[in-house]
Amino acid sequence: MLGQIDISKRQAEIADLVQKSGFASVEELADRFEVTTQTIRRDVNGLCELGILRRTHGGVEPPAPASNIHYSTRQILNLPEKQLIATLVADKIDNNQSLAFSIGTTPEIVMQALTAHEKLAIFTNNLNVAFTASINPSYQVTIAGGRLRHGDRDILGSAAQAFFSNYKVDIGIFGVAGVDEDGTLLDFHEDEVAARQSILANCRKSYLVLDHSKFGRSAHVRGGKLSDVDAIFTDRPVPPTFLSSLEGTNTQVHIAGDEGRSK
Numbered sequence: 016m017l018g019q020i021d022i023s024k025r026q027a028e029i030a031d032l033v034q035k036s037g038f039a040s041v042e043e044l045a046d047r048f049e050v051t052t053q054t055i056r057r058d059v060n061g062l063c064e065l066g067i068l069r070r071t072h073g074g075v076e077p078p079a080p081a082s083n084i085h086y087s088t089r090q091i092l093n094l095p096e097k098q099l100i101a102t103l104v105a106d107k108i109d110n111n112q113s114l115a116f117s118i119g120t121t122p123e124i125v126m127q128a129l130t131a132h133e134k135l136a137i138f139t140n141n142l143n144v145a146f147t148a149s150i151n152p153s154y155q156v157t158i159a160g161g162r163l164r165h166g167d168r169d170i171l172g173s174a175a176q177a178f179f180s181n182y183k184v185d186i187g188i189f190g191v192a193g194v195d196e197d198g199t200l201l202d203f204h205e206d207e208v209a210a211r212q213s214i215l216a217n218c219r220k221s222y223l224v225l226d227h228s229k230f231g232r233s234a235h236v237r238g239g240k241l242s243d244v245d246a247i248f249t250d251r252p253v254p255p256t257f258l259s260s261l262e263g264t265n266t267q268v269h270i271a272g273d274e275g276r277s278k
Contacts, residue, residue: 022065025050026058027094030067033075040074096226096250097121099271101128104224104248107269108186110134115179115214116144117189118169118207121224123147125188138182140175140210142168157182171206179213187218190225193232198241198260201234208238220245227251242266 022030025048032047033039044055059075062068068075100121105128108114114129116122116139123143129135130151137148140159148156161174189211193201200223202208215221221244230253241247241257242264250271261268 022061022067023058026062029055029058029075030062031094033068034077038071038074038076043074094124096271097124098128099250100224100226100248101125103269103271104188104222105129105132107222107246108132108135112136112186113138113182113184115139115182115184115187115189115218116141117187117211117214118171119190121190121226122188125224136184138179138184140170140178142170171204171210175206175210176213179210179217182217184218185220187214187221188224189214189222191223191229191238192234194225194230194241194257196231196256198257199237200239200241200243201232202236202238203234205236208236212238215239215243222246222248224248230254230257 028048029039029044032044041052041055041059044059045052048055059068059070063070063075066078069078097120101124104125108129110133113136116126116137118141122141126137126144126147130147132151134153134155135148135151136155136157137144138157139145139148140161142158142163145156145158148154159170159175159178161170161172161178163170191200191211192203192207195201200208200211202211223241223244223246225247227250230249241260244266246267246269247253248269248271252270253268258268
């Protein structure tokens with residue numbers, strides 16, 4: 016698929032572990048995966064060459080953050096959780112519906128879970144989503160024009176905002192970089208927020224898709240509230256401090272693996 020990096024399952028698990036812990040030594044990783052230190056060194060060298068990790072004295076750590084984590088890294092972080100979320104979202108979508116997809120890895124994985132559906136109309140500024148959707152010949156796929164962001168393979172700016180405002184879709188599907196405790200949705204760039212808000216303004220139902228790591232994750236551009244969306248799809252119960260921002264609203268919370276639990 017477009018943008019998918021070629022790494023092993025063990026390398027994906029190593030990258031996920033190091034991103035979460037902040038550091039791991041070669042010896043610790045060898046013990047955890049029950050392989051030799053030489054094998055681990057080959058694995059981490061490959062991850063470092065891809066920019067997913069960086070070597071430090073005695074082990075590896077995440078790369079120094081410039082802004083958001085690189086897309087190729089985000090593709091493999093919390094991947095099983097994102098796939099559970101995607102399966103749950105796919106169960107809520109019928110054939111013949113129109114869908115707007117935002118940038119981000121979780122919307123991309125939702126699209127992957129929808130490839131067995133029929134006759135969906137897909138509108139997106141995310142080329143990873145568009146490529147996945149194009150696999151199904153019954154889909155109508157429409158993409159935004161404009162300047163491509165190479166690392167993320169998406170299109171942002173005024174053209175993307177105007178693109179989404181040209182359509183009224185059944186469901187808008189989007190993620191965020193983070194959520195503040197007061198329920199504020201956060202991203203790293205104003206254009207990311209503007210495109211997401213354009214989807215929100217032009218859909219009949221809005222689905223926010225995010226794994227548990229986004230709750231409390233910091234980013235500096237504000238853009239809406241949890242309570243703005245019709246439904247939140249995540250993989251763990253939402254922390255109580257975040258749920259308080261949904262009191263008195265109609266926003267539904269769906270938890271992957273526990274579909275019966277909703278607000």
